[in-house]
Amino acid sequence: FIYYHQYQTLGLKNKVECSALDQDIRIVKLTGEVTDSSPMRLRMEQFVKSLQREIVSELEAIDGKKFQIDTWERAEGGDGISCVLQEGNVFEKAGVLVSVVYGQLPTAAVLQMKSRNKDLDPADGPFPFFASGISIVLHPHNPMAPTVHLNYRYFEIGNEDGTPRIWWFGGGSDLTPSYLFDEDATHFHRTLKGVCDKHDLSYYPKFKKWCDEYFYLKHRQEARGIGGIFFDDLDDKSPEELFKFVKDCGRGFLPSYIPILKRRKDMPFTNEEKKWQQLRRGRYVEFNLVWDRGTKFGLHTPGSRIESILASLPLTATWRYNHSPSANSSEERLVEVLKTPKDWI
Amino acid sequence: FIYYHQYQTLGLKNKVECSALDQDIRIVKLTGEVTDSSPMRLRMEQFVKSLQREIVSELEAIDGKKFQIDTWERAEGGDGISCVLQEGNVFEKAGVLVSVVYGQLPTAAVLQMKSRNKDLDPADGPFPFFASGISIVLHPHNPMAPTVHLNYRYFEIGNEDGTPRIWWFGGGSDLTPSYLFDEDATHFHRTLKGVCDKHDLSYYPKFKKWCDEYFYLKHRQEARGIGGIFFDDLDDKSPEELFKFVKDCGRGFLPSYIPILKRRKDMPFTNEEKKWQQLRRGRYVEFNLVWDRGTKFGLHTPGSRIESILASLPLTATWRYNHSPSANSSEERLVEVLKTPKDWI
Numbered sequence: 001f002i003y004y005h006q007y008q009t010l011g012l013k014n015k016v017e018c019s020a021l022d023q024d025i026r027i028v029k030l031t032g033e034v035t036d037s038s039p040m041r042l043r044m045e046q047f048v049k050s051l052q053r054e055i056v057s058e059l060e061a062i063d064g065k066k067f068q069i070d071t072w073e074r075a076e077g078g079d080g081i082s083c084v085l086q087e088g089n090v091f092e093k094a095g096v097l098v099s100v101v102y103g104q105l106p107t108a109a110v111l112q113m114k115s116r117n118k119d120l121d122p123a124d125g126p127f128p129f130f131a132s133g134i135s136i137v138l139h140p141h142n143p144m145a146p147t148v149h150l151n152y153r154y155f156e157i158g159n160e161d162g163t164p165r166i167w168w169f170g171g172g173s174d175l176t177p178s179y180l181f182d183e184d185a186t187h188f189h190r191t192l193k194g195v196c197d198k199h200d201l202s203y204y205p206k207f208k209k210w211c212d213e214y215f216y217l218k219h220r221q222e223a224r225g226i227g228g229i230f231f232d233d234l235d236d237k238s239p240e241e242l243f244k245f246v247k248d249c250g251r252g253f254l255p256s257y258i259p260i261l262k263r264r265k266d267m268p269f270t271n272e273e274k275k276w277q278q279l280r281r282g283r284y285v286e287f288n289l290v291w292d293r294g295t296k297f298g299l300h301t302p303g304s305r306i307e308s309i310l311a312s313l314p315l316t317a318t319w320r321y322n323h324s325p326s327a328n329s330s331e332e333r334l335v336e337v338l339k340t341p342k343d344w345i
Numbered sequence: 346f347i348y349y350h351q352y353q354t355l356g357l358k359n360k361v362e363c364s365a366l367d368q369d370i371r372i373v374k375l376t377g378e379v380t381d382s383s384p385m386r387l388r389m390e391q392f393v394k395s396l397q398r399e400i401v402s403e404l405e406a407i408d409g410k411k412f413q414i415d416t417w418e419r420a421e422g423g424d425g426i427s428c429v430l431q432e433g434n435v436f437e438k439a440g441v442l443v444s445v446v447y448g449q450l451p452t453a454a455v456l457q458m459k460s461r462n463k464d465l466d467p468a469d470g471p472f473p474f475f476a477s478g479i480s481i482v483l484h485p486h487n488p489m490a491p492t493v494h495l496n497y498r499y500f501e502i503g504n505e506d507g508t509p510r511i512w513w514f515g516g517g518s519d520l521t522p523s524y525l526f527d528e529d530a531t532h533f534h535r536t537l538k539g540v541c542d543k544h545d546l547s548y549y550p551k552f553k554k555w556c557d558e559y560f561y562l563k564h565r566q567e568a569r570g571i572g573g574i575f576f577d578d579l580d581d582k583s584p585e586e587l588f589k590f591v592k593d594c595g596r597g598f599l600p601s602y603i604p605i606l607k608r609r610k611d612m613p614f615t616n617e618e619k620k621w622q623q624l625r626r627g628r629y630v631e632f633n634l635v636w637d638r639g640t641k642f643g644l645h646t647p648g649s650r651i652e653s654i655l656a657s658l659p660l661t662a663t664w665r666y667n668h669s670p671s672a673n674s675s676e677e678r679l680v681e682v683l684k685t686p687k688d689w690i
Binding site for chain 2: 068070084086093095218219220278282285286289290296299300304306307310311313314315316317318319320321322
């Protein structure tokens with residue numbers, strides 16, 4: 001794909017042919033050169049697309065079934081690659097999606113920026129913007145194997161000459177078990193902390209707390225899962241340093257999750273345990289449809305690709321009226337931990 | 346239950362023992378007298394509770410399994426009776442719920458009233474309010490048998506002396522098939538039109554359109570089902586006349602739905618048809634969690650009974666990535682009708 005009009009919109013002069021995951025031959029065609037001195041938006045786009053390939057390929061090796069790959073374009077500017085594996089051998093549903101969206105920032109969004117302490121006067125608009133990111137949600141069949149979520153994104157508002165005026169990174173990764181194995185939670189958090197500590201010792205404690213607060217079902221008064229890290233509006237270091245941090249986070253995904261998955265994916269389980277997993281899937285749906293800002297924003301934005309946004313939902317979910325786990329069961333212990341998030345390291 | 350503090354809150358002097366569905370003996374204890382000259386709030390409460398009994402009893406006769414009955418109280422004022430039947434012989438999940446809520450209206454709610462053309466100055470508050478209603482959602486097992494929903498409610502804001510200052514009725518009823526039988530849609534709409542026409546010839550066309558507009562998934566650009574009637578803020582006639590209308594609507598529920606259910610509940614169906622029903626159940630969840638004002642209000646209101654609010658959700662639902670029905674199938678025809686609501690009479 002030649003993304004000429006993208007860079008035109010953003011006021012850039014150069015034409016670049018960008019990375020694209022080809023549905024048939026499954027390789028990247030990168031005919032333009034993206035180097036360390038290219039604009040961050042191109043480097044981030046290249047990074048999320050290459051991370052997507054790496055993760056899709058590893059998950060296919062584990063599952064034995066291939067992902068379905070759809071590329072799409074947004075009429076108002078942008079495109080995406082949605083890789084979804086459904087009813088696999090290991091995964092009930094697995095989505096690994098990247099999107100690149102750009103154009104003129106709507107006034108409503110500018111006003112929202114102001115409340116986020118971003119210094120933009122709507123009267124100075126319209127502003128060209130660019131956003132790119134990667135989203136992953138994996139729902140394994142086995143109720144002993146946790147659901148995992150990852151999202152990393154870069155957002156930029158440009159000047160007339162195409163240089164960034166305001167920019168930030170956001171994202172995180174969190175784990176949602178139906179059955180809680182402490183060693184899994186500890187492994188997951190320890191991996192994330194390792195990545196964070198390499199860049200800033202204040203990051204892990206801050207982003208761990210932020211994650212517990214963000215992935216919270218207020219109406220149930222419980223967390224979605226056992227957390228991980230979450231951050232938004234991150235611009236407290238140079239773009240170069242933060243890009244390195246986000247790349248390390250993204251590359252930390254497979255080491256944080258795959259060892260857990262391998263331990264759990266073939267464990268024996270009962271019908272009752274499968275039923276409990278289905279109830280927890282229902283809570284996942286509740287969080288995503290009722291509270292998740294990204295999902296809500298997407299569903300309320302005309303022109304967004306609904307199937308990509310809702311690829312995060314599990315294949316199956318259950319709502320059982322007034323269910324509560326029996327006393328001293330492992331189901332009850334999970335709920336207790338979700339009601340009072342704990343430290344795992 | 347003696348609801349003394351209820352009437353104290355509303356500035357009423359009389360103590361009344363109100364109707365309550367007793368979990369064990371399943372009869373109403375109505376020791377206080379509610380007559381045609383009682384305040385509308387008492388008459389509406391009595392009506393929704395008696396309609397609940399009538400409908401629960403009829404549904405139990407059809408299903409062969411008993412409803413689970415829970416009574417609850419709201420610390421801030423109010424109570425409810427939630428009757429839910431789960432994994433029955435005919436119904437996957439059936440909820441018939443009444444609630445009575447009262448207290449002091451929060452300022453945010455008063456401001457919302459203003460936008461609804463209700464003449465209330467927040468500075469004159471706080472205002473005592475009273476709301477009561479009945480909600481029904483029935484999800485049958487058989488994919489040929491449609492889901493049905495009903496809700497009727499009365500809302501009142503009181504003066505210091507306990508007389509109503511502002512009041513209105515709202516509600517409606519609508520049908521959500523997975524497989525479309527025109528004769529069912531026509532029967533359902535004809536029954537509702539019959540009830541409406543007895544009271545006002547303008548009601549059915551107006552409320553039919555309102556229903557199509559309200560039960561609409563904007564992100565999917567399709568209606569939830571084949572509609573019915575919906576209205577809100579109804580105060581265009583005397584309370585007496587509108588109460589009669591709402592009672593007729595409520596009593597019209599069984600005749601509008603039961604003949605359809607009886608025709609469909611034992612029809613043969615394939616695994617593929619069951620799968621399609623599960624996908625449609627997913628859309629039902631999407632509407633209720635993303636768009637339904639009542640559900641959203643409940644989930645964002647501290648102190649509300651979540652299990653009652655979410656009793657409307659199906660027992661099971663599915664999200665299949667990028668599914669689309671095959672050409673010229675009955676599944677495709679349903680989607681076409683949902684995209685362009687039609688007249689059924």
